[in-house]
Amino acid sequence: MNHDQAQALLERLVHKVDRVIVGKRKEIELAVVAMLSGGHILLEDVPGVGKTMLVRTLAACIGGSFGRIQFTSDLLPSDVTGVTVYHAQSGQFEFRSGPVFANVVLADEINRAAPRTQSALLEAMEERKVTIDGVTRALPKSFLLLATQNPLEYEGTYRLPEAQLDRFLMRLTLGYPNPEQEVDMLGRMQDPPNPAEMKPVLLPEEMAVMQRMVRGVLVDDVIKRYMVGAADVSRRHPQIALGLSPRATLAWMGAAQAMAYFKGRTFVTPDDVKAVAPAVLTHRIVLRTEAKLAGIGGEQALADVLAKVDVPIFARASGASS
Template sequence: MHSDTLPSYPLWDEPQSILSRMIDNIERVILGKRETIEAVLASLLAGGHVLLEDVPGVGKTQLVRSLAKTVDCSYSRIQFTPDLLPSDVTGVSVYHQRTGQFEFRPGPIFAQLVLADELNRTTPKTQAALLEAMEEGQVTADGETRRLPYPFMLLATQNPVDQEGTYGLPEAQLDRFLMRVGLGYPGLRQEIEMLNRLSDPSPLDRLKPVVLQEELVQLQRLVRRVHADEAILRYVVEISSGTRDHKDLLLGASPRASAALLTAAKARAFMNGRSYCIPDDVKGFSEPVLAHRLVLSPEARLSGIRSDELLQHIVSKIPVPGMRRAAGS
């Protein structure tokens, strides 16, 4: 569908302009959360999925809708409820009496940007319907495998699991999210500005796409070309290995997590205008990429230890490597 020819513009000039337009566009709706916006955009550039976890009412859904309006891609929303069935997500075959044949009607998962709203309010069986889509970009229904549109990104919102009426996401599904990020409450000035806007038409309704689908695909290809020195690869693996034998963890970071951390680091380097990774790219995304994949021991949970704090401690103990720049950088 898309040509493999890379764009002729300078590697970092035009992409940086596109990324700035995307961030500025989203910030017209989401105030004072640039770090979270950049993490979500990095996930998009890396071809990964995002779990937005926070309390209700802080703008998780608004952020996803703003991203969908910023990128000229197809978009759908799935409201997850306790009675939602897997076929409500993936699609269903309908029998036509006149033709005597079954016709497959694609579900809402067949879009390029998919909002899985309040994912943890549905049953594990329905949650599992997303696993194949997230990992392989395809859906198998009625014995037939169908490819999802490309590029494909799932953005799921989740309320804290200690709230009533929620189901914890299984480890296999958490491991398929490139990042878990939160928004948090807005600052005083941002919340006042939000209240001032209530008398005007919603900024979300006025958003227009600022990046084409073809441009997004090219940006994703450029991210894959970012160079990672051997020292960076070793640093990534040492961080993951440090979680696997820690006394307070039952489950550490998987090899998939290592690959995710490297991909996210490349996206961070790209967004900062570099064609090569530095250790700060790895450290900067270690928490959103790895923390949600860790499983604490019962003793650690009883002691009130949090996975993000434990990960920070592990990363702080690993020597930051020296490195060489990529040739020609």
Template sequence: MGKEAVTRLTLAGILSGGHVLLEDAPGTGKTMLARALAVSLGLSFTRVQFTPDLLPGDVTGVSVYRPATGTFEFVRGPVFTGVLLADEINRATPRTQSALLEAMGEGQVTESGITHRLPAPFVVIATQNPVEHEGTYRLPEAQLDRFTLRLSVGYPSVEEEVRMLGRLQGEHPIAALRAVSGPAELLAAQAAARGVHVSADLRRYVSSLAARTRAHPQVTLGGGPRASLALQSVAQALAWMDGRAFVTPDDVQLAAPGVLAHRLSLGIEARMGGVGGEQVVREVLAAEPVPVESGAGGAASPVGRS
């Protein structure tokens, strides 16, 4: 209710072929957003509650010995689905968190030397509480880098919350949701988004933004090539959702905070001073010249296209 911006960015992350991390306080609708998108996209949905005693095999699957045949059989875990909701992912140990690395990065699971392909499309939507909350583990940098976007849902306004209370008096709204697409349609949409034109100037703009995060004085580890690829792909998805065949600087700037901020490791002085990754990204966006092509009204348009 009233969260169009975060919903749009989450959908853009899915259309880019990536994964999304929703970080916020409990009870803000993170799980509901993941469930609603899974139902609307017509994808199979599995929820895993991450807890300190969760083991890697509980997520990816395990090999089970069958006495009748004298062989081991791989029993697939909940990761073999369309949308995997990794609920409260930072309550599990780092070992279990890392079990998702191969699945998110390669779309496969390797167990006992045998590789098992995941279904396509495959999307991880993870939720986590802020790290200062009790019982949480900080996600390692390698795990964070696998998430295309990190977004915050936020609290609703009073008016939005009043509307929400009214809608929840009867049947839960998610029970009335119907799929508007299916796996084949989503794969086609992802392919179409990848085909959106990105000019040479905008590719340099994307790379320069990532490079500025690496050179920022308060950053010890900035965005790498995967960050640049994610920023371009989310910008393409946003353009495609708007019905455009080309990316504009506005698409890049809209995607940048969610794509870059969680990939930045800040120095101790910055953390003690309350500086966050979002603030650094805002400074980077303000400092980097925006590519502009002369045109009607001075609007940015695809450089090099007729």
């Protein structure tokens, strides 16, 4: 697959999802960028704005196997990863895999499950494998987790631990459509699309090829110093209790590489870095109590961090594109 073919496939993918999720092209593009980087996505918003539909549509457009987990308060870890059962007739133990053993997994309303069940996904998200009864089993190579969650003030929700939040490459919000978009949506829903009947635009093997190409996108040292500088400022910021970790800067760089690839370039620019920063970094920042009481949010704190770091003057375009 050459670069032009990849760009054509990605444009078809975004266009197809955009026909279902009205007026959210920016969020769709960021979700595709996250998949190109091989990262997991957390969609956080109020009920009814299309979180689950977006995930189902993306999964249908990628192809491969699909698993869905509806998180509830009584869900057990074995309901996610699978269980080993004993057959008395054969005298053998048999492993029955859970829905996590799929190319694309939808974790619907992930914060409605108890922390013990949420933690069952940690190994899968980080290492692409799960350990059950002392046996480690690999997940599909193109494993991707797309999770939805409702705001914490909603009844029956549990806060995701920081360690798990850190394993999501991006946290996205859809928000309400504007009135014109909602009218358009009502018209389209008179004959609603069924994601289960959609033909895939990309196969998992093609996505894996693109992910390898993304890792080859050039990142100049001046870009790396800019990202590390921002991380260092966050660790010393008076309103931030827990700043950006080295894992955060690695995720940030990977997402910037994917954004550059999505835009058809072979090198990262400062615009790529800034475009993915809010989705990649906001959920990795823990604010101090006094900052929360003052009404300061993660987005505002991150904006202040980035404002304190000089944006590099990038003069590598001609050399990087060669």
